[in-house]
Amino acid sequence: MSYIRFRKHYLHIPYLVLAVIEFAVLLGVFIVLTGVYAPQSVPPGPEGVLSASLLFAAILSLGTLAMGGYAEIVRETLSQLYFRTLVAYCFLGGIALALVYAFLPAMDPGSTNLFWAVLICTFVVIVLRRLFLAMVDSQQLVRRVVVFGAGTAAQDLLDDYDANMRAMGIRVVGCLADTSEPVVAEDRLLTTPADLYQYCRKNRISEIVIAPQERRRSEGGWLPVPELMECKLRGIAVTNAIDFYERELRKVKLELVHPSWIVFSEGFRVSRFVQWTKRLTDLVLSLVLLAIAIPFMLLTALAIVLETGRPILYSQKRVGQLGREFRIYKFRSMRQDAEKDGKARWASANDNRVTRVGAFIRNTRLDELPQIYNVIRGDMSFVGPRPERPEFVAELKEKIPFYDTRHYVRPGLMGWAQLNYPYGASIEDARGKLEYDLYYSKNHSLLMDFLIMIQTVEVVLLGKGVH
Known part of the structure; x- marks a missing residue:
């Protein structure tokens, strides 16, 4: 068996092994550089060196996870592998380590040691991943x-x-x-x-x-x-x-789905404990994110007013859990007359209704920040299928089988389909995204939500799936 199923989520054993080996490499490099060559740069004693090393390895491993390093390794070219690893370690890892060391200065190995540790880890991990791909693709292991x-x-x-x-x-x-x-x-x-x-x-x-x-x-x-x-x-x-x-x-092939599969297959339900835990997590994360995002929200509002005037916010009706409609809020990224005839339209690539400020806040996902209010209200969760407009839902339910199944879980700011399917603005794209939404509806758990939140960093940084 080449996989395990943990908390209803499939995890492939070769990639778990790769993650463990990479973590050990990160740990070893840090221990050698700080514990052997610069023993005074971290808390003294074996325990101090080990604690600082574990912190370093954990943060860089999270950076890899955030950049989709394990999900995309099998599809990317050598240059893409270099770029993804550099961003994960040198950019994300560097920023995260700097923030952590600001609060935990005793763990800081010093800028020189940190520079060499990150550089050596980047090189070693790239070589390790190339060897891993060659092994996985060998005739003995396929x-x-x-x-x-x-x-x-x-x-x-x-x-x-x-x-x-x-x-x-x-x-x-x-x-x-x-x-x-x-x-x-x-x-x-x-x-x-x-x-x-x-x-x-x-x-x-x-x-x-x-x-x-x-x-x-x-x-x-x-x-x-x-x-x-x-x-x-x-x-x-x-x-x-x-x-x-x-x-x-990690998707449900729509052409193969039958009602009996939904009825008899394991999944499509969570315990009340998980539901309450997820709701509590949503509230805590919303308040923390709101505190961090207030300066960015004020700057975004000012930029919108200076370019196209008011209104700053834009609201739409969306379909939520169990088909209940609610009003979603965003920073306005289109002209005021984007839908002056009142007719709902799919967004499209290079949409001429999008303003210059609107294009920037869409690429950086700043336009989504007002939806923190929807999460606090309980209309949405942090993770779940993206809510769609009622006009489109009525059309999609007629043309796509089982489309309504996505409404049995609370919609979210970020979702499994957004990670795995490029931005779509058509019925065929809605069908493709539904295959991932069905997988999430069947298998969602707190672990899966955590993985989606971490990997959404890549979507924001690289502007993936933006029209």
Whole structure:
């Protein structure tokens, strides 16, 4: 098994191992530089050196997590790897360490030691990640998968594999046809073996993914239940395609969802303790963020007035939990006449209704700060599906199956879909984001909320998903 499930969230073991090794490297570099070469720069004694080293390693590891270092490592080029690591360690880590050392000066190793520690860690971690990618992609460690099915569901899985999963240590060997008219390309089809288990054993297959073609009973088709049972009982994983998507891509493939899956699958519920804890966390974080953000909010308001005058704030009706409507507040980023005819419009790339100040506050997410008020009121949470306008919800519910399921959790300032799907302003984009919102609705927990909040730093810094 190459993954564990902790608090309903899938965590891949190779990346957990990488995170542990990186943490040990950060710890070791700091101990050597401060404990051996500059023993007077941190609190004396082994305990003092260890405490300062743990603090250093924890902050830089959080920087990596905030920049999506583990989520994007399998997709990025060498130059992107350099950039992401430099931002995580030299920018985010440097700022965070400077703030921490301002309150804990005894932990400060000195500017020279800190400079060399960060520089050496950056270089060593980049080399370590390149070696990790080579190992994960080696023939000895890849997970070899066979897809049972050759219709549209199997083809969709192959497309997603080519786009996202090829670099994740997975090799799709091919597809076993379950229909006389396969959609999958011929070079991806496998000859149906006489003995499925022996075939899997000889070809080192570790998993069979069931992605059958949807059809009426009269169209025939077959599912080799005895053969699949033998494979399962003899150690080869047999997985539904929908569960495979959920585990590997952390989304719910909409075409595979049936009402029975929602009814009988584990998830889509949280305990009252978690609900109350999340609400308390929302209130505490809102008050802390409000105290920090007040100067930025005043400057934003002044900039809006100087460029386009009043009003400073813009409000819209949005659909919240259980379909209840509420009014959301933002700093105005568009002209006053953006919707003068009263008709709701999707935002678009290079939207000419956006002002110069509006473009800046959208890129930096400063326009979202007034929504702290919505969180305090209880209309929204810090983490959850982004709330949509009633006009769009009515249209999307008619055209996208299960769209209303996203309204069974409280909407949020930041969400799982915002981390994983580029900004969308169309029905097809809403469909793509719903796959991630469904995953969040099914599996959300306090741990997942924490991971989303940390990784949203990357979205803000790099201006991802902004129109």
